[in-house]
Amino acid sequence: MSARCVNCPSSAHCWVTSMATARYRSRARSLRCFRWFAGHGVHRFGIGVAAVLGSLSFSLSQGCAPLSVSLRPGTRTYTPSDYTRIFESWTRSARVTSLDELDTMLAVTATLEAWDFRSAYIAKFASDYRLTPEQRREMLDKALSESQSGHRFYVALAARTARSADLTRADATWVARLIDDQGHETAPSSIERVTRPGPIETMYFPYTSPWRSVFRITFPITSVDGRPAIAANSRWVSLRFAGVEGSGDLRWALSSR
Numbered sequence: 001m002s003a004r005c006v007n008c009p010s011s012a013h014c015w016v017t018s019m020a021t022a023r024y025r026s027r028a029r030s031l032r033c034f035r036w037f038a039g040h041g042v043h044r045f046g047i048g049v050a051a052v053l054g055s056l057s058f059s060l061s062q063g064c065a066p067l068s069v070s071l072r073p074g075t076r077t078y079t080p081s082d083y084t085r086i087f088e089s090w091t092r093s094a095r096v097t098s099l100d101e102l103d104t105m106l107a108v109t110a111t112l113e114a115w116d117f118r119s120a121y122i123a124k125f126a127s128d129y130r131l132t133p134e135q136r137r138e139m140l141d142k143a144l145s146e147s148q149s150g151h152r153f154y155v156a157l158a159a160r161t162a163r164s165a166d167l168t169r170a171d172a173t174w175v176a177r178l179i180d181d182q183g184h185e186t187a188p189s190s191i192e193r194v195t196r197p198g199p200i201e202t203m204y205f206p207y208t209s210p211w212r213s214v215f216r217i218t219f220p221i222t223s224v225d226g227r228p229a230i231a232a233n234s235r236w237v238s239l240r241f242a243g244v245e246g247s248g249d250l251r252w253a254l255s256s257r
Helices: 015-030 034-038 049-062 080-089 115-128 133-149 199-204
Strands: 091-098 103-112 150-159 175-180 190-194 213-220 236-243 246-253
Touching (some): 080 091, 091 236, 115 133, 115 199, 133 150, 150 236
Antiparallel strands (some): 091 103, 091 246, 103 150
16 A cells, blocks of 8 residues: 655655655565674664664653653662662663664663662662672762762663764764753763673663663763753753764653652
């Protein structure tokens, strides 16, 4: 059955629709090629299916309207069973797509490791690794200190090439910025590449995969001009990836509670 072209609604089928359909069918046939599927996660048509599958299960469970989250510190009483729910509330995904080439330039998923998330993470980690009460307390103290010294994100992304997926390069294809609804834009204070994600990364951040590059990106609490990177009354904060190929935002709605 032919699709109606949005560019010419009076026509049931046009050359634009035909070309797009043919191109997608061509890509579908390429799935049969193992080298395309598992080589480097990218190919000449854009990001490989393997990279996209790394985030598919999470994207399906995320829902249409993520709940707002709170950056406020305070005591949390999470149990290990709470981790999945809290993880999903602090995780977002985005894609940068070229409509001209019908290509995905960047696919990225990130978790904002705020104090609330870290509390749930530690509850799960302490249970899995049978930490003593003292060890758990030390881990909580360290996590609280880290959350007060910077806004840190765990990020996994796939791009058109391995080079363009490397955020640590001096001439990186993509730059990361922290943006709030007050118009504040802040550059990272550090970008650390996780070269060999292990069982901890793949279990606690399940969108991690061999076909994605993984980073921990930290932004300062206060920018160089003395203002907060995230204003106290901000209604949302975004992690933006931008470059010559486009830009995309991962946004967290903020609660005042």
